[in-house]
Amino acid sequence: KNQVEQSPQSLIILEGKNCTLQCNYTVSPFSNLRWYKQDTGRGPVSLTIMTFSENTKSNGRYTATLDADTKQSSLHITASQLSDSASYICVVSAAGGGSQGNLIFGKGTKLSVKP
Amino acid sequence: DSGVTQTPKHLITATGQRVTLRCSPRSGDLSVYWYQQSLDQGLQFLIQYYNGEERAKGNILERFSAQQFPDLHSELNLSSLELGDSALYFCASSVVLAGRAGELFFGEGSRLTVL
Numbered sequence: 492k493n494q495v496e497q498s499p500q501s502l503i504i505l506e507g508k509n510c511t512l513q514c515n516y517t518v519s520p521f522s523n524l525r526w527y528k529q530d531t532g533r534g535p536v537s538l539t540i541m542t543f544s545e546n547t548k549s550n551g552r553y554t555a556t557l558d559a560d561t562k563q564s565s566l567h568i569t570a571s572q573l574s575d576s577a578s579y580i581c582v583v584s585a586a587g588g589g590s591q592g593n594l595i596f597g598k599g600t601k602l603s604v605k606p
Numbered sequence: 607d608s609g610v611t612q613t614p615k616h617l618i619t620a621t622g623q624r625v626t627l628r629c630s631p632r633s634g635d636l637s638v639y640w641y642q643q644s645l646d647q648g649l650q651f652l653i654q655y656y657n658g659e660e661r662a663k664g665n666i667l668e669r670f671s672a673q674q675f676p677d678l679h680s681e682l683n684l685s686s687l688e689l690g691d692s693a694l695y696f697c698a699s700s701v702v703l704a705g706r707a708g709e710l711f712f713g714e715g716s717r718l719t720v721l
Contacts, residue, residue: 534712
C-alpha cells in the first residue's frame with residue numbers, strides 16, 4: 492500500500508534556530524517528491540519538487556534532500572523565522588494511475604517558531 | 607496568488623442541506639483535484655478530473671459528487687449535509703497528467719460550517 496509518513500507530528504523551536512523534518516515513503520513506482528507549506532487556514536504552497544535523480548533542492552532557507560534508495564526525504568529549515576510557523580506536508584507522486592490521483596499525502600508536521 | 611480561484615470562501619448551512627463549491631483552475635491546467643481537510647487533520651483526496659473526465663476517486667462519500675465543465679471549471683456538490691462535513695475544501699490544479707501530476711497549485715479553500 493502506498494504510504495507517506497512524516498515525523499515529528501509537531502515541533503516547537505526558537506526563532507533563529509534550524510530544524511529538520513522527516514518524510515518516509517513506500518510509494519511505487521516513484522515519480523517525484525514534493526514539500527508543501529500550509530499556513531493555518533490557507534491553501535498549501537509548493538516549496539520543492541524532486542525527481543528520482545535529484546538528491547538536494549533548495550528554496551531560500553528551505554533545503555530538501557531525497558534518498559531514493561532508503562525512500563526517505565528531509566526538509567531542513569535554516570535560521571527559522573516566525574513566518575515559518577505552519578504545517579509542512581510531504582507528498583509523493585506515483586507514476587501511472589492510482590486511487591489518489593497519483594499523489595499520496597503525508598499528514599504533515601506542524602512547526603511552531605517562538606520568539 | 608496561485609491562480610486557482612475557489613468560491614465561496616466561507617459557507618454556513620444547516621444539516622440536511624445541499625451546497626455547491628466552485629473552482630476555477632489556473633489558465634491552461636486541465637487537471638483538477640478536490641481535497642477535504644477537517645480541523646487539524648491532513649488533506650484527504652476526494653476526486654480528480656482531467657479535461658472533463660473523472661480520472662481518480664478517493665474516499666468521496668456517495669452524498670458528494672463533482673464534475674468538470676467544458677470551460678474546465680469544476681464544482682463539488684455536497685448534499686444531505688451532516689455536522690461532520692464541516693471542513694475546509696481545497697481545489698488544486700495541475701497541467702500534466704500522463705501518469706504523473708505536474709506542479710500542483712492550490713486555491714485558498716472553501717470553509718464549510720454545518721450547524
